[in-house]
Amino acid sequence: MAKVQLMGSVPAALHIDEMKPWNSARQMLVCTGVVDEAPDVKTFTFAVEGGGWFRYLPGQFITVELRAEGGDLHRTYTISSSPSRPYAIAITIKAQPNSIGTRWMFDNIVAGSRVRAYGPSGHFTLSRNLAKKYLFVSAGSGITPMMSMLRWLADCAPGTDVTFINSSRRPEEIIFREELELLATRMPNLKLGFLPESRSGVTPWAGLMGRIDLQKLTMFAPDFLDREIFCCGPDPFMKAVSTIVKAEGFDMAHYHQESFGATALTDVAQKPANDDVLAGEEAGNRHKVEFLGTGEQAFCAGDQTVLVAARSVSVRIPAACESGLCGTCKVKKRSGEVEMHHNGGISDAEIADGYILACCSRPLGTIEIEA
Numbered sequence: 144m145a146k147v148q149l150m151g152s153v154p155a156a157l158h159i160d161e162m163k164p165w166n167s168a169r170q171m172l173v174c175t176g177v178v179d180e181a182p183d184v185k186t187f188t189f190a191v192e193g194g195g196w197f198r199y200l201p202g203q204f205i206t207v208e209l210r211a212e213g214g215d216l217h218r219t220y221t222i223s224s225s226p227s228r229p230y231a232i233a234i235t236i237k238a239q240p241n242s243i244g245t246r247w248m249f250d251n252i253v254a255g256s257r258v259r260a261y262g263p264s265g266h267f268t269l270s271r272n273l274a275k276k277y278l279f280v281s282a283g284s285g286i287t288p289m290m291s292m293l294r295w296l297a298d299c300a301p302g303t304d305v306t307f308i309n310s311s312r313r314p315e316e317i318i319f320r321e322e323l324e325l326l327a328t329r330m331p332n333l334k335l336g337f338l339p340e341s342r343s344g345v346t347p348w349a350g351l352m353g354r355i356d357l358q359k360l361t362m363f364a365p366d367f368l369d370r371e372i373f374c375c376g377p378d379p380f381m382k383a384v385s386t387i388v389k390a391e392g393f394d395m396a397h398y399h400q401e402s403f404g405a406t407a408l409t410d411v412a413q414k415p416a417n418d419d420v421l422a423g424e425e426a427g428n429r430h431k432v433e434f435l436g437t438g439e440q441a442f443c444a445g446d447q448t449v450l451v452a453a454r455s456v457s458v459r460i461p462a463a464c465e466s467g468l469c470g471t472c473k474v475k476k477r478s479g480e481v482e483m484h485h486n487g488g489i490s491d492a493e494i495a496d497g498y499i500l501a502c503c504s505r506p507l508g509t510i511e512i513e514a
């Protein structure tokens with residue numbers, strides 16, 4: 144039986160049009176519940192402090208700020224809840240053996256805890272890739288974006304044709320198994336395919352076992368060539384799936400994978416400020432970065448990023464992946480030019496609005512930043 148810890152107080156029963164969407168720049172989140180889902184896997188559910196609702200797409204993620212001893216940590220976690228239920232947001236996370244941030248969360252976040260978070264972000268979403276038939280294929284905690292997508296379909300389009308495959312190490316590690324089996328009784332075109340790698344003495348198993356390959360994929364989804372495929376899991380798993388379907392002639396324009404998954408599953412330490420970045424008059428002819436919110440300014444060489452400049456003068460810009468993927472370090476540029484090489488963490492519309500990702504933007508001259 145799952146261990147459940149819930150907040151008891153009932154929030155004001157306001158309608159959505161009586162509240163505003165969560166503003167991550169101004170509002171904290173309050174944890175309303177923690178549930179054990181599987182060994183080392185927990186779901187944390189949050190509400191908006193002071194009231195509000197969550198606006199996101201199924202498959203997106205948020206970045207959570209953790210007030211750990213020794214400094215703040217930022218971790219990106221995929222949302223497992225559905226935007227069709229906008230009063231709360233949930234993340235389901237697995238503590239990896241060497242994780243620092245996630246383990247800190249497990250030990251410290253309880254019902255009633257206040258947490259700062261940023262987002263939502265991410266392009267691995269169902270809503271941007273609508274199709275008649277889907278194949279969701281995941282491994283381990285890579286199931287979380289698929290669960291958000293499936294819950295959204297269950298609420299908004301329960302007749303959708305979905306084949307849902309999840310690979311796990313052992314049967315008892317299948318996350319959301321009971322809920323998936325319940326959904327299969329209510330979604331007539333949902334087909335489940337669980338694929339543990341091995342048996343254990345804990346949970347009996349009589350179904351297919353082993354690693355994903357063409358034969359098993361075809362048994363679960365004989366028509367996979369006709370489906371929109373979403374894949375999430377460790378890199379070797381995603382590589383195996385993409386290799387299999389590609390070899391069978393699948394049109395890869397209909398194949399989507401969570402490319403930031405490795406970052407989401409790994410703890411990324413805050414990088415220290417770069418000593419080469421000089422504050423104030425020492426800077427000589429380096430490019431000036433003015434931080435309008437704090438009044439600080441820094442100078443950095445052309446190959447140094449706005450994030451490095453910010454840290455050199457203790458201007459706080461949250462960051463997680465530090466490689467242009469997650470969107471956590473998004474800031475508005477008031478003036479000046481930068482060279483930005485991102486990996487999908489910012490949209491064209493946001494760039495047109497003047498936003499940049501501080502972790503992968505290098506000033507080309509004097510710039511002003513709203514931070």
Ligand code: FES
Binds near residue numbers: 467501
């Ligand atoms: S920290 Fe993730 S995009 Fe900059």
